[in-house]
Amino acid sequence: MSDLTQLTISQARAKLRGKEITATEITEAYLSAIDRANPALNAYVAVTGDKARDMAKASDARLVKGEGGALEGIPLGIKDLFGTKGVHTQACSHVLDGFKPRYESTVTSNLWADGAVMLGKLNMDEFAMGSSNETSYYGPVINPWRRSRVDTVVMPTTHQGDGGFVSAGGTKTARSLDNAQLVPGGSSGGSATAVSAFLCAGATATDTGGSIRQPAAFTGTVGIKPTYGRCSRWGIVAFASSLDQAGPIARDVRDAAILLKSMASVDPKDTTSVDRPVPDYEAVIGKPIKGMKVGIPREYRVDGMPEEIEALWQKGIAWLKDAGAEIVDISLPHTKYALPAYYIVAPAEASSNLARYDGVRYGLRVPGKDIVDMYEKTRAAGFGREVKRRIMIGTYVLSAGYYDAYYLQAQKVRNLIKRDFETVFAAGVDVILTPATPSAAFGIADEDMAADPVKMYLNDIFTVTVNMAGLPGIAVPAGLDAKGLPLGLQLIGRPFDEETLFQTAAVIEQAAGTFQPEKWW
Amino acid sequence: MSVDLQTVKRVARLARIAVSEEDAERMTGELNAILGFVEQLNEVDVSGVEPMTSVTPMEMKKRRDVVTDGGKAADIVANAPATEENFFLVPKVVE
Numbered sequence: 001m002s003d004l005t006q007l008t009i010s011q012a013r014a015k016l017r018g019k020e021i022t023a024t025e026i027t028e029a030y031l032s033a034i035d036r037a038n039p040a041l042n043a044y045v046a047v048t049g050d051k052a053r054d055m056a057k058a059s060d061a062r063l064v065k066g067e068g069g070a071l072e073g074i075p076l077g078i079k080d081l082f083g084t085k086g087v088h089t090q091a092c093s094h095v096l097d098g099f100k101p102r103y104e105s106t107v108t109s110n111l112w113a114d115g116a117v118m119l120g121k122l123n124m125d126e127f128a129m130g131s132s133n134e135t136s137y138y139g140p141v142i143n144p145w146r147r148s149r150v151d152t153v154v155m156p157t158t159h160q161g162d163g164g165f166v167s168a169g170g171t172k173t174a175r176s177l178d179n180a181q182l183v184p185g186g187s188s189g190g191s192a193t194a195v196s197a198f199l200c201a202g203a204t205a206t207d208t209g210g211s212i213r214q215p216a217a218f219t220g221t222v223g224i225k226p227t228y229g230r231c232s233r234w235g236i237v238a239f240a241s242s243l244d245q246a247g248p249i250a251r252d253v254r255d256a257a258i259l260l261k262s263m264a265s266v267d268p269k270d271t272t273s274v275d276r277p278v279p280d281y282e283a284v285i286g287k288p289i290k291g292m293k294v295g296i297p298r299e300y301r302v303d304g305m306p307e308e309i310e311a312l313w314q315k316g317i318a319w320l321k322d323a324g325a326e327i328v329d330i331s332l333p334h335t336k337y338a339l340p341a342y343y344i345v346a347p348a349e350a351s352s353n354l355a356r357y358d359g360v361r362y363g364l365r366v367p368g369k370d371i372v373d374m375y376e377k378t379r380a381a382g383f384g385r386e387v388k389r390r391i392m393i394g395t396y397v398l399s400a401g402y403y404d405a406y407y408l409q410a411q412k413v414r415n416l417i418k419r420d421f422e423t424v425f426a427a428g429v430d431v432i433l434t435p436a437t438p439s440a441a442f443g444i445a446d447e448d449m450a451a452d453p454v455k456m457y458l459n460d461i462f463t464v465t466v467n468m469a470g471l472p473g474i475a476v477p478a479g480l481d482a483k484g485l486p487l488g489l490q491l492i493g494r495p496f497d498e499e500t501l502f503q504t505a506a507v508i509e510q511a512a513g514t515f516q517p518e519k520w521w
Numbered sequence: 522m523s524v525d526l527q528t529v530k531r532v533a534r535l536a537r538i539a540v541s542e543e544d545a546e547r548m549t550g551e552l553n554a555i556l557g558f559v560e561q562l563n564e565v566d567v568s569g570v571e572p573m574t575s576v577t578p579m580e581m582k583k584r585r586d587v588v589t590d591g592g593k594a595a596d597i598v599a600n601a602p603a604t605e606e607n608f609f610l611v612p613k614v615v616e
Contacts, residue, residue: 102596228576242576271582340559351536358537360609365602371612372537380539388538392548393555395536396524405522406559411572413565418573453551454558470576495577 004029005198009074009255012201016063016073023059023073026201027052027117030075034119034199040521043194045080045138046088047120055117062115071262072115077200079191080121081128082108082246083235087118091237092136093126095382096363105235106267107204107246114262119200123190126384127354128211128239131459133189134444135386141189143182143219143441144197144517148175148484175484177520182441182485185215185459191249192219196517202250202259206236208243209342210437210463213475216249217436217488220477220515222256222505223249225463227496228470229274230260232267240349243342243467252514253476253506257281260498276496284503290324292504295429299335300462302438308481309435316433316478316489319511320504330429332420337413338465343457344397344410345468350387351394357382389453418469425494431504434462436475436488462490472498476505478512486515522560523553 004026007015015021031049038044052075059073078084080092083101090096104112112118125135133141151174184193188205192215195203205212207225216223224247231246238244248259261282266275296317301310321327359365359378366381368374383391397406424432438461442449449456466473472495475488489508493501524532529549533540540548594607603610 099600102593102599229579242573268582268584272577272579274577274579334565337562337565340562343555343559344562355537359602360611361598362600363602368612371614373539374612375537376534376539379537383538389548389551389555391536391538392529392532392552396528396532396552396556399532399535402522408572409562409565409567410559411574412567412570413562414573415570416565416567418576452554454554457558 005033007201008251009071009201009258012074013258017068019063023056023063023117024053026073027056027075027119030119030200037197037199037521041142041144041193041197041199042139043123043141043190043197043199044077044120045090045092045123045190048087048118051087052117052119055112059115059117069113069115070258071111073117074115074201075117075119076111077119077122077191077194077203078108079188079204079206080124081206081237082204083237084108084118084121088121089237090137091127092124092138093382093384093387094137094364095357095379099362101235103235106232106265106269107236107263110265111204111262116262122194122203125187125189126387127237127350128187128206128208129350129386129390130186131210131214131456132183132442132449133186133215134183135186135384137384140444141184141193142444143184144193144521145182145219145441145485146517146520147178147180147182149178150175177518181444183218183444185218185441187211188215188223188249192216192221192223195219195221195249195251197521202248202255204246204263205249206244206246207467208239208346209467210460212247212249213463213473213488213490214437214459216475217477218441218486220486220517221249221251222253222474222476222509223247224256224260224474224498224501225466225472226260226264226498227472229272230264230472230496230498232265232270232273234267234269238353240346241353242349243346245467253502253509254282254285256474257285257502274496279499281499281502284499285506287503288324289320289504289507292325292430292500293428294320294325294327294504295330295424295432296327297330297332297335297432297434299332300434302461305438309438309487312478312487312489313433313435316508319508320433323507328429330424330432332424332465334413334416334420335465338417338468339457339461341410341413341417342460342464342468343393344406345414347390347394348398348407349394351391351398354387354391386453414468417465421469421471421492430494431500432492434490434492436462436490438462440481440483440485440487466492471495472501474501474505476508477515478508480515523556524549
């Protein structure tokens with residue numbers, strides 16, 4: 001039997017429905033792949049083998065009767081931010097030690113209702129705060145992609161035997177993988193690595209400032225952050241409530257479309273979830289984009305951006321042009337203010353959301369001499385450095401005397417950022433094309449980024465605008481850099497027009513192909 | 522604007538996070554780097570611009586004011602570090 005983990009969701013779906021394979025077989029294939037790979041990649045923080053086998057068995061029973069749901073028997077990984085009933089849910093933080101919720105998040109409930117199988121919980125940056133998956137209490141996730149190195153090998157001049165054979169010497173080149181470990185991006189680093197390394201068929205993820213799209217770009221996978229309100233946030237550990245959205249990471253555009261269709265829903269338990277029908281996203285894949293107006297924002301050409309990123313962007317423009325799209329230059333003048341505004345709004349909301357971790361209702365408790373001492377010790381021990389830093393910033397900008405200068409100013413700038421997009425969409429632009437990230441994946445424990453938190457924040461420079469304006473954005477792999485690492489392009493759409501994103505991303509995918517890391521783990 | 526060591530300690534107290542002298546010193550530098558970065562927002566002309574209150578225009582959903590859930594005390598305290606008879610236990614707060 002060929003390796004079942006290599007099947008995309010759409011391929012596995014056809015084989016499961018055609019009774020060529022069973023849910024149990026494909027689930028076992030993933031569980032053994034996780035077993036072999038996880039010590040090296042650290043993508044899963046909890047593997048739910050027994051639960052996966054039970055769910056697969058139930059799926060097989062339904063498939064036999066021809067009653068399978070849209071994702072029947074498809075094994076998925078779930079980011080640790082999603083509440084999963086009776087299963088490890090800690091947002092990869094020490095402060096939630098031992099937390100097993102008595103409820104299931106709406107997004108995961110939707111997936112199970114459609115027949116999906118849960119393989120386990122995926123590693124992430126603590127409370128989704130990070131762009132490298134290095135802030136996790138469970139240690140960093142490793143990117144399955146490595147740089148490749150072109151070595152020049154000098155052929156020695158050799159004499160062989162008495163016959164006097166002499167090789168001419170000279171050189172030859174050989175490509176080999178560099179051993180340096182790279183980050184998968186963050187915060188959904190576990191999701192991206194697991195999908196890219198064939199440790200799940202697809203994964204759930206969340207995106208507050210780029211946490212789906214940046215790791216997708218770093219691992220050659222497809223990630224979509226839908227419009228704010230498309231997926232229910234109920235049961236997902238909150239980071240910044242006005243920015244958080246759930247979405248999938250998948251191996252190709254079609255799989256991402258299949259997953260989003262199941263994840264999205266209106267939910268009375270989340271008043272910001274939107275009451276509008278969920279379209280059949282898959283149906284738009286392959287539809288021509290002739291006549292579509294694609295905007296190219298000049299403000300996304302930033303100083304110090306590597307030439308390779310610019311070249312990739314030009315390639316993307318050419319592909320869409322070849323497919324009949326009309327390319328127009330646009331301006332989004334407040335782009336450069338999105339990241340600084342984000343670093344006020346997101347920490348402010350986080351400081352409020354994370355106030356609940358006080359050692360009383362769940363998770364870690366460190367005893368103290370009185371209740372305040374207990375709170376302070378619990379939070380000092382339970383939160384990691386990056387989380388504390390953001391709580392501190394948030395507390396400061398919301399504190400008396402600073403609220404107007406920081407928070408109110410940032411919320412006004414946010415409206416201007418949103419207006420920029422509204423203006424270009426009103427002028428007839430259907431979709432905006434940008435690079436997904438300003439660089440390819442970087443090394444674990446990068447010294448520059450460790451020394452300056454703002455350097456790490458700059459990873460989200462192209463993605464964060466989308467969260468600030470509540471728009472949908474998709475990252476789609478578009479090529480490899482000179483060192484053999486994947487690079488992605490981003491498409492930004494009108495509110496609730498995820499269909500145009502899938503349709504256009506499919507054109508890029510068709511031109512660029514799909515990318516798999518060379519297996520070393 | 523920038524913060525000094527005293528402000529950092531005050532903010533840590535507001536955030537209920539215990540910090541050592543060394544933590545506070547390190548945080549002062551980090552917080553100032555971030556505050557320096559966000560400073561550029563001041564150059565934006567926001568006159569006449571309303572602060573964003575809702576990212577997608579939508580009417581606030583309402584539901585009938587009736588009990589829809591409940592009777593879950595055991596579930597609610599299930600994850601607490603210390604409980605007694607469905608109450609959360611905390612150190613004494615009133616003498």
